[in-house]
Amino acid sequence: MKSDFSNNFEIKIVYDDICAQPGFLMGFGFSALIFNNLSKTHLLFDTGGKGDILIHNIN
Numbered sequence: 001m002k003s004d005f006s007n008n009f010e011i012k013i014v015y016d017d018i019c020a021q022p023g024f025l026m027g028f029g030f031s032a033l034i035f036n037n038l039s040k041t042h043l044l045f046d047t048g049g050k051g052d053i054l055i056h057n058i059n
Contacts, residue, residue: 007037008036008037008038009034009035009036009037010034010035010037011032011033011034011035012032012033012034012035013030013031013032014031014032014033014054014057014058015027015029015030015031015046015048015053015054015057016029016030016031017029024057025053025056025057026053027048027049027050027053028048028049029046029047029048029049030045030047030048031044031045031046031047031048031054031057032044032045033058
């Protein structure tokens with residue numbers, strides 16, 4: 001049996017070296033904010049180098 005989990009998670013890129021949205025800051029590394037729609041919790045996957053850029057982009 002195959003399950004479809006595509007509606008259960010939302011993934012937002014919040015730190016990268018490519019700026020995809022106006023107002024976002026760039027930096028070396030990668031961070032993604034993952035929201036689980038089932039448990040209503042967030043998970044931050046973060047390998048970014050500068051916390052101030054991460055906080056700016058999340059806000």
